[in-house]
Amino acid sequence: MNGGRRGDRLVLTPEHVPIRLSPAGLGSRFLALMVDVVIILGVLGLLGTIVRNVLILTPGVAEAIMTTAGFVLFVGYPIWFELRHQGRTFGKRFFRLRVVDGRGLPIKLEQSFVRNIVRVLDFAPALYGVGGLVSLFDRDRRRLGDILADTLVVHERVPLRPQGQIRLERRFNTLRTPSAMRRIRQRVSLEEREFLLTLCMRADRLEESARYDLMEEVGTHYRKRLDIDAPHLSNENLVRDLTAALYNVGDPKT
């Protein structure tokens, strides 16, 4: 009933309102990491030019500064941005990811620190071998650092805008009469609504004949269930109008 998808974590706020968090997959996290690594390397390159060429330092001191800067940046950059920018480094922002704690709250300094120092173990033996493997088996796709810091990386979905897929180019919805709407609202369950939405959204990816058969079957079913007397309406258009009516799509009032 909460409309949650598989793998989502529900967090109950103190007001007893469940809020949904969708753990992010490995792919987007890896890409976000790449972006961050490129940024860090870029900053280090810039800093290196300044330290080595602009400032008048002996070579040993310059290298010492760069060694330290490299370490501080690789550990500190994610901590800084996770704290100051609501759990998002540049890479994470780019891929709509966010680090939150197990309750869905912004993470604290200590949590960010722990998840980022355990990275040395997650990275081992090479390219996040350990962390990647662990997160495949974790329900919330967490690496070891996340498990120990009680954090998770969530993916913030863009709100769905199903207009086009449901309605295509149809301008009038024959079902939008008070009596038909009443029957629709009374007789179509939540599960069926979700099913209808999924069907409409995937319809254009189906093979022509499969789509026709499926729409015929579903359309016939609802024509009977909802006592729809509209012989001129094809079954596919009936399904689309029905879904549009359920989701308030294409209604001139809204």
Add this chain to the structure above:
Amino acid sequence: MAMDIDRFVEERKDRWRRMEEVLDRAEHATEQELGPEGMRELLRLYRLTSSDLNQARSLTADPELLERLNALAGRGYRFIYRSRRQGGTLARLRRFLGFEVPEAYRQEAWAVGTAAAALLLGALFGALAVIARPSAAEDLIPPQFFTQSPRERVEQIESQEERIATIDDAALFGAQLYTHNIRVSFLAFSLSALTLVAGVWILFYNGILLGAVATTYLMDGASLFFFAWVGPHGALELPSIAFAGAAGLVAGRALFFPGALSRGASLRRAMPRVWRMMVGVMLFLVAAGLIEGSFSQFSAKTVPYSLKIAVALVLHVALLAYLFVPRQETRA
């Protein structure tokens, strides 16, 4: 169906828009700028939106509406239940280093004791093994350390030019040492936290190596050199690695034995102490690295060994006194 979804949205959309506005402002303002009125309004709107979200879930499956309300309530939740900091930066820092770091070590004395015991028992084991059968050293110590006998090595180092002759060399070597050692401490922490056993085992194993190496130098009559050579930085470095393991044990206990708390709550409760202990470890390791890169490298030609050993003792006692002598919390 008690309520029409269209009417539901129509009646509430103004307050949702208002909540978005207030949040936009609040997320970029200090609490003073927002004022008590603003905070009260935000709280009121958050509660209303939360209940709207609950109601909406029973009224509709419209993903657009639910997604929007979910996001809105989530933003409010994150803002209202976030944690805040108090005091000025400098006062916080003084309190942190002067009180909170050592306090964490005292609170988790059991973990520090366990880690130290593992290291010391390992050292004892290594030493006894080498005393009982000197050839055991070759089994215990990795072969790359066996290029020459302790006596030969001492002679070589004392007859050569000083390895670290300039501040330049010392700075670079020191920086390499402490970044490496801090990384090792992170690894020790992680292994210790996520397995408990492996952390203790690593400390024990390193103790064996240390005990075996020390004993071979001792038995070769090079004990003064050994302690003068390892002591000044080892006085901070060896405890630090044990401390990293101890911090791992604290985190690991919270993870594996949460008791009556939820796992998340248990971890969040242990986290501040883990963080304080590890900041201590990093600071000690920076100091140790700088010493190892310079002072530790001097042979008897530059600094008498007795002075080096005295420095080592002072450093070690100072470290333990800083961490374990109880003190009053300084008022920030």
